[in-house]
Amino acid sequence: MPMLERAVMSFRDNDEMQDSFRLFLTSTPTDFFPVAVLQNGVKLTTEPPRGIKANLKRSFAEISDAWLDDCKKETVYRKMVFGVAFFHAIVQERRKFGPLGWNVVYEFNDSDLNTSFTMLKMFLDDDAEIPWEALVYITGIINYGGRVTDDNDLKRLLTTLEKYYCTDNLTDDYYYSESEKYKAPTFGDAQSYRDYINQLPEEDLPEVFGLHDNANIAYQRQESDNMVNKVLSIQPRVTG
Numbered sequence: 083m084p085m086l087e088r089a090v091m092s093f094r095d096n097d098e099m100q101d102s103f104r105l106f107l108t109s110t111p112t113d114f115f116p117v118a119v120l121q122n123g124v125k126l127t128t129e130p131p132r133g134i135k136a137n138l139k140r141s142f143a144e145i146s147d148a149w150l151d152d153c154k155k156e157t158v159y160r161k162m163v164f165g166v167a168f169f170h171a172i173v174q175e176r177r178k179f180g181p182l183g184w185n186v187v188y189e190f191n192d193s194d195l196n197t198s199f200t201m202l203k204m205f206l207d208d209d210a211e212i213p214w215e216a217l218v219y220i221t222g223i224i225n226y227g228g229r230v231t232d233d234n235d236l237k238r239l240l241t242t243l244e245k246y247y248c249t250d251n252l253t254d255d256y257y258y259s260e261s262e263k264y265k266a267p268t269f270g271d272a273q274s275y276r277d278y279i280n281q282l283p284e285e286d287l288p289e290v291f292g293l294h295d296n297a298n299i300a301y302q303r304q305e306s307d308n309m310v311n312k313v314l315s316i317q318p319r320v321t322g
Contacts, residue, residue, distance in 0.1 A: 137170065142275055162252075170194065179288075189229065218247050221247070246258075
């Protein structure tokens with residue numbers, strides 16, 4: 083008998099349960115699991131991060147100094163790791179602008195970013211010079227571009243990537259936006275990057291996406307419509 087089934091059967095046979103006892107389970111649907119346990123349990127969900135700051139915090143949450151040091155071109159690697167992480171946040175957050183961001187909604191995920199990290203390290207370790215064209219092709223055309231079905235979206239993605247995969251990104255005075263609120267941080271340890279991310283604006287500025295300020299109006303209107311529709315959908319219905 084599987085371990086989970088034995089545990090459930092023991093719960094059925096035991097009428098007394100300590101108040102401090104807690105059971106955390108995750109499993110596929112099964113017909114022998116008592117519905118009462120699910121009804122009385124607390125459900126947890128993991129929401130994707132919203133905003134550039136939240137995306138970057140998630141990307142750098144598990145990055146350590148040992149991981150950053152594991153490259154022959156340590157200084158270049160750290161700069162470009164932040165650049166591709168910022169690019170990952172940009173392509174994800176552009177979705178909130180609807181057709182202004184992407185013609186088609188794409189589900190970019192952490193596997194795209196992790197694969198880009200792996201390929202970045204491999205190219206930096208194997209080549210004496212930084213192969214910019216190869217990095218743009220692998221990251222833009224294969225890793226992220228493999229999900230893109232619209233030609234204009236692919237051009238937009240590659241143009242955005244070239245902003246972070248360039249020699250200027252290796253300097254300390256290279257800014258990602260005209261307001262100079264976003265930039266490539268100086269060389270440092272993993273905690274210094276997290277400290278820099280913590281001081282970024284809570285609200286994303288449209289300029290960092292290459293969009294006009296009016297794009298934010300369209301996004302806020304869309305969010306307002308969604309919220310009103312959800313409120314109306316949970317209102318009680320009276321039928322004849």
